[in-house]
Amino acid sequence: MFIQQIYTNCLAHAAYYIESGKEAAVIDPLRDPEPYIKLAHERGATIKYVLETHFHADFVSGHIDLANKTGATIVFGPDANPGYKAYIADDNEKLKLGSAHIQILHTPGHTIESTCYLLLNEKDEKTAVFTGDTLFIGDVGRPDLLSGNLQKEELAAMLYNSLQTKIKTLPDEVIVYPGHGAGSACGKNISSESQSTIGEQRARNYAMIAADKEAFIQAVTSDLPVIPAYFFKDAVINKKGCLPFDEVMKNNLRPLTLNEFKAIKNDGALVLDTRDPMEFAAGFVKGALNVGLNGDFAVWVGTLIDTDARMILVTAPGKEKEAVERLARIGYERVDGYLDGGMTNWFAEKLPYDNIMTFDSTECETLLQTEDYNLLDVRNRMEVAKNRMAGSVHIPLNIMKSKYSTLEKDVKWLIYCAGGYRSMIAASYLRSKGFHFVGSIEGGIKEVIAKSPQLVETEMEQQ
Numbered sequence: 001m002f003i004q005q006i007y008t009n010c011l012a013h014a015a016y017y018i019e020s021g022k023e024a025a026v027i028d029p030l031r032d033p034e035p036y037i038k039l040a041h042e043r044g045a046t047i048k049y050v051l052e053t054h055f056h057a058d059f060v061s062g063h064i065d066l067a068n069k070t071g072a073t074i075v076f077g078p079d080a081n082p083g084y085k086a087y088i089a090d091d092n093e094k095l096k097l098g099s100a101h102i103q104i105l106h107t108p109g110h111t112i113e114s115t116c117y118l119l120l121n122e123k124d125e126k127t128a129v130f131t132g133d134t135l136f137i138g139d140v141g142r143p144d145l146l147s148g149n150l151q152k153e154e155l156a157a158m159l160y161n162s163l164q165t166k167i168k169t170l171p172d173e174v175i176v177y178p179g180h181g182a183g184s185a186c187g188k189n190i191s192s193e194s195q196s197t198i199g200e201q202r203a204r205n206y207a208m209i210a211a212d213k214e215a216f217i218q219a220v221t222s223d224l225p226v227i228p229a230y231f232f233k234d235a236v237i238n239k240k241g242c243l244p245f246d247e248v249m250k251n252n253l254r255p256l257t258l259n260e261f262k263a264i265k266n267d268g269a270l271v272l273d274t275r276d277p278m279e280f281a282a283g284f285v286k287g288a289l290n291v292g293l294n295g296d297f298a299v300w301v302g303t304l305i306d307t308d309a310r311m312i313l314v315t316a317p318g319k320e321k322e323a324v325e326r327l328a329r330i331g332y333e334r335v336d337g338y339l340d341g342g343m344t345n346w347f348a349e350k351l352p353y354d355n356i357m358t359f360d361s362t363e364c365e366t367l368l369q370t371e372d373y374n375l376l377d378v379r380n381r382m383e384v385a386k387n388r389m390a391g392s393v394h395i396p397l398n399i400m401k402s403k404y405s406t407l408e409k410d411v412k413w414l415i416y417c418a419g420g421y422r423s424m425i426a427a428s429y430l431r432s433k434g435f436h437f438v439g440s441i442e443g444g445i446k447e448v449i450a451k452s453p454q455l456v457e458t459e460m461e462q463q
Helices: 034-042 063-070 152-167 198-204 213-221 230-240 245-252 258-266 277-282 297-304 320-329 342-348 361-370 381-386 397-406 421-432 444-451
Strands: 002-008 013-020 023-027 046-051 073-076 094-097 100-106 115-120 126-132 175-178 270-273 311-314 335-339 357-359 373-377 387-389 412-416 438-441 456-458
Touching: 002 034, 013 034, 013 094, 013 100, 013 175, 023 094, 034 046, 034 063, 046 063, 046 094, 063 073, 100 152, 152 213, 175 198, 230 297, 245 320, 245 335, 258 311, 258 335, 277 357, 277 421, 297 320, 297 397, 297 421, 311 320, 320 335, 335 342, 357 361, 361 373, 361 412, 361 444, 373 387, 381 387, 387 444, 397 421, 412 421, 412 444, 421 438, 438 444, 444 456
Parallel strands: 023 046, 046 073, 126 175, 270 311, 311 335, 357 438, 373 412, 412 438
Antiparallel strands: 002 013, 013 023, 094 100, 100 115, 115 126, 387 456
């Protein structure tokens, strides 16, 4: 028997390839089916099943394309009602895979159709459980995503029952393979570990050790992060079906001349610049939003850009395909193309451009002493609770879209985050909304703490 976790950092997402007797199953694949097809081909196996743990909200699944290209059967657990051909398995039903079996464990709570897949080896021993968004390492799936008519407390109660009756009853040595790792918005306390065991989670996971149902509901429904707007669209896409991945790539991966690019921009398309923050800061097309491919690209695109927005792209050389692919993974398909030659061609033609000033910690200290700058902290609430720059205004980036209008446009804003990635996103967003004086602190508060610690208040000092 062979198991491989296929992890995608930008989505903090884990897909799985399971093989026994030259028959394979793929669990929760991303939109591009080729990596899974290639793996099966290299191993001389046939993909028999594509198993979906639920209707995902944080990405568009590749189950339909993968099934169409391989002849595999799409499988959901009970209470799923997809708008395409799929096999809806019964609770506790076993699917034969080579000389092994996969048992369906219906575990409603994260969503009503949420299902875990229990792997039974050739000796019919319970070996591993693929928990999707039901159980993470150190956490459980949040109960407030696409709940329909159910309140989060009702789904949390379902999740408690699922864990008690289906998950905690498994042997301690059963390996837990979760659907996400640290950084996913599908939970609030997910560990960076890629796997664990039932015994470890029973002993250490805050949700697994809750005293009773009431305590569990309180624990899993409090302090939930803001839901990225694109989650609702993606959940619907995964339930109804989506365009073939190859078709999306063909339509969206289109080089644009300078004149074509300018015409589309003038027609109202949003310019998304996916370069690294410091490259962007040095010069960019006026009005462009910077979300670098080197960070949590999917989360911030999905938070700040409307799901049906018409876009054109500026990328680093050779990164065009990656940008379009990563947008397609989260359901952004209205990309009219990318600037051929990138900003190099733009500069060569001496076309007008904008820039954003960046300051290191020493420069920042001088600015605060000699000029009338206002500090803006765009980190999340838990980060700010630990430390912050004295006198800073706090608006987390994940609510900037709804709160930026509370800021004065004509004052000087010096923006910071943990390391500089989010602050440049915020600076570009505010600049696109007409804020004239925005700057970003290089290296974020980490660099400020290291080099100008007197500018920072710790948790105790804030109290």
